[in-house]
Amino acid sequence: MRWNRLRIGLSAICAMALVAHDHPAEAQVIKAGPPSCPAVALTYDLCPVRTASGFDRELIDFLIANKIPATFFMSGRWMTRHDAEVKELLAVPFFEVGTHGEVHAHLPTHEMEEQQREIQGPVRVLKTKYGRSTTLFRPPYGEYNDQTVEAVKDLGLRFILWNIESGDPDPTLTADAILARVQKRMKPGSVIVLHANGKGKHTREVTETLATTLLPAKGLTPMTVSDLLRCNQATAPLKP
Numbered sequence: 001m002r003w004n005r006l007r008i009g010l011s012a013i014c015a016m017a018l019v020a021h022d023h024p025a026e027a028q029v030i031k032a033g034p035p036s037c038p039a040v041a042l043t044y045d046l047c048p049v050r051t052a053s054g055f056d057r058e059l060i061d062f063l064i065a066n067k068i069p070a071t072f073f074m075s076g077r078w079m080t081r082h083d084a085e086v087k088e089l090l091a092v093p094f095f096e097v098g099t100h101g102e103v104h105a106h107l108p109t110h111e112m113e114e115q116q117r118e119i120q121g122p123v124r125v126l127k128t129k130y131g132r133s134t135t136l137f138r139p140p141y142g143e144y145n146d147q148t149v150e151a152v153k154d155l156g157l158r159f160i161l162w163n164i165e166s167g168d169p170d171p172t173l174t175a176d177a178i179l180a181r182v183q184k185r186m187k188p189g190s191v192i193v194l195h196a197n198g199k200g201k202h203t204r205e206v207t208e209t210l211a212t213t214l215l216p217a218k219g220l221t222p223m224t225v226s227d228l229l230r231c232n233q234a235t236a237p238l239k240p
């Protein structure tokens with residue numbers, strides 16, 4: 001029972017007896033912000049890509065032009081091929097940056113030491129090459145085991161998952177289908193996972209509809225993950 005997915009399967013079967021936080025390691029895994037916060041986090045993974053540019057220029061331009069806070073999880077391999085784009089994202093004051101492993105490994109298939117190396121790689125590069133300290137970490141594929149959680153904690157990082165999977169890299173999903181999925185699950189404090197590496201054909205369109213229509217209709221605003229995690233009613237922006 002090493003893999004998280006198996007554990008989720010078990011939890012589903014024993015839903016009445018098991019809640020996620022009964023497992024000590026599971027309590028470190030952040031899937032959402034406080035439900036009292038009238039905001040959501042739009043998060044974009046930068047997983048390595050073999051083909052294509054690996055950067056959704058239209059999406060980034062839209063976010064910047066409309067001053068929409070967002071959080072990006074960069075993999076080390078993506079960073080080595082996108083130096084200019086790393087610098088560009090780091091320069092935007094309302095963007096936040098976290099890391100997403102060195103080579104996008106399946107972490108639970110590796111021993112502790114290798115997991116630590118995979119997790120630490122891009123954290124170190126951001127610090128030494130770009131002078132930026134980052135504490136947010138998201139595991140590739142959302143896969144982890146107890147050792148992953150321990151490694152993240154030992155490295156002084158925060159383990160950020162999500163509670164809404166947009167499914168945006170799936171080429172069979174239309175923008176409407178992605179939006180319907182997100183809208184169904186969206187609530188205050190939600191963390192939504194999307195992609196900024198060009199894998200999502202409709203990611204820009206989905207982001208635009210969320211930011212301009214769906215979120216305002218529910219009285220929700222986009223926030224970075226860190227802001228969302230420290231958000232409460234007193235500090236949250238007022239509803240229009």
Ligand SMILES: [Zn+2]
Nearest residue numbers: 045047140141
């Ligand atoms: Zn990824």
